[in-house]
Amino acid sequence: xxxxxxxxxxxxxxxxxxxxxxxxxxxxxxxxxxxxxxxxxxxxxxxxxxxxxxxxxxxxxxxxxxxxxxxxxxxxxxxxxxxxxxxxxxxxxxxxxxxxxxxxxxxxx
Amino acid sequence: xxxxxxxxxxxxxxxxxxxxxxxxxxxxxxxxxxxxxxxxxxxxxxxxxxxxxxxxxxxxxxxxxxxxxxxxxxxxxxxxxxxxxxxxxxxxxxx
Amino acid sequence: xxxxxxxxxxxxxxxxxxxxxxxxxxxxxxxxxxxxxxxxxxxxxxxxxxxxxxxxxxxxxxxxxxxxxxxxxxxxxxxxxxxxxxxxxxxxxxxxxxxxxxxxxxxxxxxxxxxxxxxxxxxxxxxxxxxxxxxxxxxxxxxxxxxxxxxxxxxxxxxxxxxxxxxxx
Numbered sequence: 001x002x003x004x005x006x007x008x009x010x011x012x013x014x015x016x017x018x019x020x021x022x023x024x025x026x027x028x029x030x031x032x033x034x035x036x037x038x039x040x041x042x043x044x045x046x047x048x049x050x051x052x053x054x055x056x057x058x059x060x061x062x063x064x065x066x067x068x069x070x071x072x073x074x075x076x077x078x079x080x081x082x083x084x085x086x087x088x089x090x091x092x093x094x095x096x097x098x099x100x101x102x103x104x105x106x107x108x109x
Numbered sequence: 110x111x112x113x114x115x116x117x118x119x120x121x122x123x124x125x126x127x128x129x130x131x132x133x134x135x136x137x138x139x140x141x142x143x144x145x146x147x148x149x150x151x152x153x154x155x156x157x158x159x160x161x162x163x164x165x166x167x168x169x170x171x172x173x174x175x176x177x178x179x180x181x182x183x184x185x186x187x188x189x190x191x192x193x194x195x196x197x198x199x200x201x202x203x204x
Numbered sequence: 205x206x207x208x209x210x211x212x213x214x215x216x217x218x219x220x221x222x223x224x225x226x227x228x229x230x231x232x233x234x235x236x237x238x239x240x241x242x243x244x245x246x247x248x249x250x251x252x253x254x255x256x257x258x259x260x261x262x263x264x265x266x267x268x269x270x271x272x273x274x275x276x277x278x279x280x281x282x283x284x285x286x287x288x289x290x291x292x293x294x295x296x297x298x299x300x301x302x303x304x305x306x307x308x309x310x311x312x313x314x315x316x317x318x319x320x321x322x323x324x325x326x327x328x329x330x331x332x333x334x335x336x337x338x339x340x341x342x343x344x345x346x347x348x349x350x351x352x353x354x355x356x357x358x359x360x361x362x363x364x365x366x367x368x369x370x371x372x373x
Binding site: 003007010013014016017020021023024027028033036037040043044047048051052054055058060061069072073076078080082083084086087088090091093100 | 111113114117118120121124125126128131132134141142143144146147148150151154155157158161162164165168170172180181184187188191192194195196
Binding site for chain 1: 300
């Protein structure tokens with residue numbers, strides 16, 4: 001049982017680290033701010049979630065607390081993504097790489 | 110602790126620290142304010158991951174609590190700065 | 205649900221969250237948690253009315269189906285976006301789509317915007333005055349095919365089937 005849980009923890013840590021690497025690679029490679037937001041948001045949701053799974057499997061943390069923290073991350077992550085996208089839009093930073101843009105330009109202030 | 114697990118934790122820790130260094134350089138040379146703010150947010154998320162890994166490696170459960178308070182404060186800080194930027198209007202110069 | 209009953213349910217949920225976070229059921233700790241929960245309820249701004257206008261059983265079933273579908277979407281799109289980013293040529297087709305939300309309540313609007321943004325590869329940039337979502341997608345052509353139908357399904361689960369002309373509240 002312990003060996004099984006440790007195996008689960010190892011897999012979760014490896015996959016979580018993989019997602020972090022992909023997120024940073026996306027932040028460097030993708031062409032504009034809006035695209036980068038998609039990649040960066042994944043560290044919070046996948047990377048930290050999988051590390052929390054590993055810590056619960058190793059008995060370093062109570063499951064109830066981990067579930068609450070997971071809920072917080074899933075609820076708050078999109079809010080920051082949207083706030084950053086909205087800030088970029090209102091500052092007039094257009095989606096340079098876009099193939100199609102249905103969004104009207106921001107109101108002048 | 111199992112040797113394989115210990116090795117995985119150390120490797121993951123090294124990779125995350127490396128990623129933070131890459132992110133710091135990329136944020137430094139960011140092309141505009143929102144891009145840099147996004148980089149700072151990413152660095153915060155990676156710091157949380159590093160602290161969770163450290164707590165597993167050193168068997169100090171308290172570090173996880175510190176990590177999670179950093180995560181909560183990071184979200185609030187990014188939200189507040191993004192709202193501030195959204196309210197300020199267009200950037201001056203070639204941002 | 206009456207106002208008092210709703211407040212009591214919110215207080216109990218906050219107390220449970222406090223107990224789970226501190227991880228101890230000591231009477232003194234629970235008493236402190238009860239005080240903290242009451243303080244939070246006194247300080248927080250009023251929440252919008254829950255969008256579910258059905259019996260409790262039907263509402264719980266719809267919420268469960270919404271959450272299950274969302275979890276499946278997050279995993280599926282997470283893998284797709286990962287494949288796009290690590291692909292050597294990075295075959296992304298980014299763009300911003302206008303999607304009619306069709307939501308009748310503020311809570312339904314907020315929950316479906318959250319569901320779109322939490323799915324990797326789609327991100328709500330702006331919500332128009334008429335409730336139109338402006339969604340930035342990493343693959344705009346694939347998203348354009350499914351976006352309207354997905355949003356209609358989300359709305360049906362969140363706010364109940366059919367449009368009865370109910371307005372917010």
